[in-house]
Amino acid sequence: MTTNRRDFLKIAGASALTLIxxxxxxxxxxxxxxxxxxxxxxxxxxxxxxxxxxxVEPAKCPEGCTDCTxxxxxxxxxxxxxxxxDEVKWIWTEPFAAVFPGExxxxxxxxxxxxRLPVLCNHCENPPCVRVCPxxxxxxxxxxxVMMDYHRCIGCRLCMxxxxxxxxxxxxxxxxxxxxxxxxxxxxxxxxxxxxCNFCEERLAKGIMPACVLACKEKALxxxxxxxxxxxxxxxxxxxxxxxxxxxxxxxxxxxxxx
Amino acid sequence: MKNKKWGLIILGLAIFVIAVTFPFWHxxxxxxxxxxxxxxxxxxxxxxxxxxxxxxxxxxxxxxKMLNTWRDEAVxxxxxxxxxxxxxVFEKSLTGTCIQCHSNKEQFCDxxxxxxxxxxxxxxxxxxxxxxxx
Amino acid sequence: xxxxxxxxxxxYWIWIAGLLVIITIGIFFYMRQLDYGLGVTGMSRDxxxxxxxxxxxxxxxxxxxxxxxxxxxxxxxYKAFGKITVLGEFLAVAAVVMCILFVFVDLGQPAxxxxxxxxxxxxxxxxxxxxxxxxxxxxxxxxGWVILSCTRNEIPPPAWVKxxxxxxxPWAVSIHTVTAFIYAGLxxxxxxxxxxxxxxxxxxxxxxGPALLIVLCLILKRFGGxxxxxxxxxxxxxxxxxxxxxxxxxxxxEVFTVFYSGLPEHEASFIYMFAGLxxxxxLAPWMxxxxxxxxxxxxxxxxPAVRRREGWLALACIxxxxxxxxxxxxxxxxxxxxxxxxxxxTEYAPTGTEIAIVLGIWSIGFLILTLFYKIFATVRSxxxxxxxxxxxxxxx
Numbered sequence: 001m002t003t004n005r006r007d008f009l010k011i012a013g014a015s016a017l018t019l020i021x022x023x024x025x026x027x028x029x030x031x032x033x034x035x036x037x038x039x040x041x042x043x044x045x046x047x048x049x050x051x052x053x054x055x056v057e058p059a060k061c062p063e064g065c066t067d068c069t070x071x072x073x074x075x076x077x078x079x080x081x082x083x084x085x086d087e088v089k090w091i092w093t094e095p096f097a098a099v100f101p102g103e104x105x106x107x108x109x110x111x112x113x114x115x116r117l118p119v120l121c122n123h124c125e126n127p128p129c130v131r132v133c134p135x136x137x138x139x140x141x142x143x144x145x146v147m148m149d150y151h152r153c154i155g156c157r158l159c160m161x162x163x164x165x166x167x168x169x170x171x172x173x174x175x176x177x178x179x180x181x182x183x184x185x186x187x188x189x190x191x192x193x194x195x196x197c198n199f200c201e202e203r204l205a206k207g208i209m210p211a212c213v214l215a216c217k218e219k220a221l222x223x224x225x226x227x228x229x230x231x232x233x234x235x236x237x238x239x240x241x242x243x244x245x246x247x248x249x250x251x252x253x254x255x256x257x258x259x
Numbered sequence: 260m261k262n263k264k265w266g267l268i269i270l271g272l273a274i275f276v277i278a279v280t281f282p283f284w285h286x287x288x289x290x291x292x293x294x295x296x297x298x299x300x301x302x303x304x305x306x307x308x309x310x311x312x313x314x315x316x317x318x319x320x321x322x323x324k325m326l327n328t329w330r331d332e333a334v335x336x337x338x339x340x341x342x343x344x345x346x347x348v349f350e351k352s353l354t355g356t357c358i359q360c361h362s363n364k365e366q367f368c369d370x371x372x373x374x375x376x377x378x379x380x381x382x383x384x385x386x387x388x389x390x391x392x393x
Numbered sequence: 394x395x396x397x398x399x400x401x402x403x404x405y406w407i408w409i410a411g412l413l414v415i416i417t418i419g420i421f422f423y424m425r426q427l428d429y430g431l432g433v434t435g436m437s438r439d440x441x442x443x444x445x446x447x448x449x450x451x452x453x454x455x456x457x458x459x460x461x462x463x464x465x466x467x468x469x470x471y472k473a474f475g476k477i478t479v480l481g482e483f484l485a486v487a488a489v490v491m492c493i494l495f496v497f498v499d500l501g502q503p504a505x506x507x508x509x510x511x512x513x514x515x516x517x518x519x520x521x522x523x524x525x526x527x528x529x530x531x532x533x534x535x536x537g538w539v540i541l542s543c544t545r546n547e548i549p550p551p552a553w554v555k556x557x558x559x560x561x562x563p564w565a566v567s568i569h570t571v572t573a574f575i576y577a578g579l580x581x582x583x584x585x586x587x588x589x590x591x592x593x594x595x596x597x598x599x600x601x602g603p604a605l606l607i608v609l610c611l612i613l614k615r616f617g618g619x620x621x622x623x624x625x626x627x628x629x630x631x632x633x634x635x636x637x638x639x640x641x642x643x644x645x646x647e648v649f650t651v652f653y654s655g656l657p658e659h660e661a662s663f664i665y666m667f668a669g670l671x672x673x674x675x676l677a678p679w680m681x682x683x684x685x686x687x688x689x690x691x692x693x694x695x696x697p698a699v700r701r702r703e704g705w706l707a708l709a710c711i712x713x714x715x716x717x718x719x720x721x722x723x724x725x726x727x728x729x730x731x732x733x734x735x736x737x738x739t740e741y742a743p744t745g746t747e748i749a750i751v752l753g754i755w756s757i758g759f760l761i762l763t764l765f766y767k768i769f770a771t772v773r774s775x776x777x778x779x780x781x782x783x784x785x786x787x788x789x
Contacts, residue, residue, distance in 0.1 A: 084437070084438065084739070085432075085437040085438065085739075086432050086437070086438070087437075087438050088438075094735055097736065098735040098736045098737070099735070101658065101736055102658075119735075128579060128580055128581065131516050131517065132516075132517050132518065132519065132575075132578075132579070133514060133517055134508075134509045134513075134514055134517040134519040134520045134523070135505075135508040135509055135511075135512045135514060136512050136514045137508075139335070141337065147334070147335075149334050149335055150384065151330055151334070152505070152508055152512065153501075153502060153505075154500050154501065154502045154503070154505045154506055154508055154509065155431070155500050155501020155502045156496075156499070156500055156501075156519060157441045157442060157499075157501070158517070158519050158575070160441040161441060161442060161579055161582065161729070161730075162579045162580075162581065163581060163734065164579075164580055164581025164582075164734055165581070165734055165735075166438075166439070166733055166734035166735045169438055170431070170436075170438065170441055170501065171430065171501070172430050172431045172432035172434075172436065172437075172501075173429060173430040173432040174429075174430060184354070185354065185355065186354075187354060187384040187385045188383075188384050189384055190380070190383040190384050190502075191429075191430035191431075191432075191501065192430060192431065192500070192501025192502040193501060193502060194501075201337075205337070205339055246581070249580045249581065250580065251580065
C-alpha cells in the first residue's frame, strides 16, 4: 500500500479523535485536561453482541484507497517492515481472484476483476486456528471475536498454517523500530508472536466502533451483531446476495461480502 | 589414600566451591543503597488525593500477581474493571492505569527491578506515553 | 556403562571433535536468532514453516522406524534381530531428541514453551505430539539402556521391560500418525488435506529409518568391530525395499487423484513442486532429484544380488535416505504453503543462519548416536570375545 505522510497523519489524527467520543458525551470528564485513572471514572458503556460480524461492500471502495488499513495499523501499532517477507498486516486489500478463487472465471466482468477487496480475519464461528493452538493463546469469545493473547503465544505458527484465509502475521523481528507513530493507548507486540485483527475489541469495550469502519469515508464496512435481526449488518445482507470466503470449508466466517 | 590424581581432585573441588559460593563473597564490603522511588510525575502532582490502586505495602508485595491476574481477566475474560478495596473503579490496564500516573518508568519501576535483578518482559510491549518516539 | 564412550581411537575423537565444532557454531547462530527473531531464517508471512519443521517431520519418521526392529523380534521371535534392537532404540532416542530441538528452535517465544503443558489444549494436535514424543523418548531410553546393561552383564532383562517394549510398538506408530495429523487436519491447506498423509508418513519412515540403520550397521562393522549378521541386514534391506515401494505407490496415488480430477487448487501445489508456478521453480530440481533417486534405489534394491553386496546396498540406502529426506522434509512442508491461501507464490530458501542451526542440531543427534553406539560396540566386543555370547542375546 502506498500512502504519503500527510494522508497517513490525517487518518491517524481522525482515528485518534474518535477516541475522545466518550468525553464529548460526558462533560464532567471532558473538563479535565489530565485524566487521572480511577477518579471520576465513569466506565463507558461497552458495545455487546451475540455474534459480531462485518459486511464489506467492495464496490464502494475507491481505487487505491487504503483508509481502513491506515486507520487500523495506526491505532494498533502495527509495524511496517517494508518487505513482504516480514510483513504484518491486519486488514488490507486483495484482488477478487485471490479472495474468491472458487467463484472466479475467465469471463468475469472487468470491474470485478480489477476490484480490490478488503480482507481481514473472518472471526470464524468454527475457527481452525483456535482448534490447533497448543496453548489456547488464540481463543474464541462468546460474542464471536477470535482473540489473541499475546502473553501466552509461543510463536509456533500452527495457527498460521491452519488459517485458510492467510489472515495472520508473525512478528519475525522486533516490531518497535518499525512503528511510525506509537498509539500510547494500545500496546505493541514483541518479536516471536503471531497477531491479527481483533475486531477492535478494546474499542468495543469502550463503546467505540472499529477503527476501519469509522475510517471508511464511503461506508463500505458495516459492523454489528449478526444475531440481531435489526442490526446494520443484517439489514445490509438481508436483501442482497452476500458471500463469505471459502464457505465450503465449514469455518463459518463472520465477514460477509456483498458483490 | 594414595591416588595420583589427588592433586587434580582437590583443585577441581576448590574451583567448584569458589564458583558455587560466588554470590555470597562477591559483594562483600560493598553495599548498594536501597532504591528510592520517585513519584514526581505530572499526573501524580495534579492528584488531589494521592492514592494508588491499592496501598503501598500491598502493591510492593503483590503488584506482579495483580498484574498477571488483570492480564488474564481483561484479555481472556473481557472483565476490564477493577474495584479497589475502598470502592474506587479502575480499568485493568498496565498502560491505561498504572503507567498513566507512574509515567516515569526509569525513576520508578526500573529502580527496584534493577536492584533485585528482575527483568519483567511487560515493557517489551506495553508502551510508556512519555517514551513515544517520532 | 557411560564410561565406555570415553575410550576410543584417534579417528573416534576426531569425529567427536568435529561434531562439537559444528554444534558450537550452531549454538552461536542460534544466539543470533534469539536476538534478532525468526526473521534470520528464510520463513515469511506466506511460508511460515521451513527447514526446522521439515527436519522435525522427517526425523519423527526415523524415530518411529525403531519399531521395524522391535516388532519382528519381540512379537514374532525373529532371532536375527536379537542383537540389534538396541541399535534401533538408540537411534530413536537420538532422532526424538533432534525432533524436540528442531521444534524448540522454531518457536518464536521459546521461553514460553512450558505454556503447552501449563495450559494444555487437547484439541491441538501439537499438544498431543509433545505428549507422545516425550513418552516415546522415555520408553526408548529406558528399554535401550536396560536391555544393553543386561546384555553386558549376561543376565536376562527384568520382567517389567517386556510390557514397555510391547508398548513401544503402537507408540511408534502413534508418534508418526500424530505428526501426520498436524498436517492432515487443516481445512485450508489442500496439499495436506488427504487421508493418505499418515500412511505416506509411515511408509517413508519405514523406508528411510531402516535404510539409515543399515548404513549405521555397516559403519559399525567397519569401525566398531560389530557384525549385525548377513541375515539381519538382509531382512532390513527387504523392509526398506517394500516400504520404499509402498511410499512411491502412495505418492503415485496422490498424483493420480490430483491430476485426474483436475481440481486446480490441488493441482497447483504439485505443479509447483515439479515444474514451478508463475516462473517460480526453486523446488523443482530437488523434487526431480528425489524422484530419480527413489526409482533408482528401488530398481537396485529389488534385485536380491544387489541387496547382498554391501557396497551397492550402502549406496542404495543412502539414495533412499536422501530421496525421502527431500520428499518428506522440503517437498511436503514447503509445498503446503505454495500457493498461499490468497493464491500467491512466495518461495522459500533457507538462510545461512538457518542452515548452521540445522547442522548444529543434526550434529547433536549424531553425537548422541555416536556415544550410544560406541557403548554398544564396546559391550558387544567384550561379549563376543567370550565364548558364551549366545546366552546374552537379550531374549527374555
